[in-house]
Amino acid sequence: MKTKNLLGDSKSKTFGNKTNEATSRQTVVAVIFDPSSDTYLCQYWEEYSGLTCLLSGGIEDDEDSYEALRREIREETGYIDFDIIGILGGTLNTYYVKGSTGESLVKHITPYLVRLNSSRQIETTKEEDERFENLFLDHKNINELMTKYEKNSGSTLADHKEILSRAVRYLNQ
DSSP states (O other): OOOOOOTOOOOOOOESSSTTOOOEEEEEEEEEEETTEEEEEEEEGGGTEEEEEEEEOOTTTEEEEHHHHHHHHHHHHHHOOOOEEEHHHHHHHEEEEEEETEEEEEEEEEEEEEOOOOOOOOOOOOHHHHOOOOEOOOHHHHHHHHHHHHHHHSOOHHHHHHHHHHHHHHTTT
């Protein structure tokens, strides 16, 4: 399905130190906005030193980014009543080293804005429920939690901060 680019900007942006040996993965990141509370969904991962980030996931072989986004939202949140508003500008390419293996990776991220229409949900798996907590917060609190995580871990969430700022900019137009 063709999805509108909300910002009209198709230039890609790169984060991290580019390496030619990096294993590549196509991913989606969603800014899920709840207009009834003027808040955004973030995921809090206690097992990863309080990592707070936006919903994200990989694109499987038989999917396009739109299909992967819909699947990830259902799997990780259970929400079923939402609209995909569009793509938030160009692709983001994030280079990083996986801490547990030392493997060089690059995520090619398609960022999306999603509007939650209601709190209707299906049940998620026990595995998903135990991995992280879904929280709705305003964008300033999410940024503060991301910054706190960055200071404590030495990792960066610049890509997720960029995507959240794009969504806030679009919604405030």
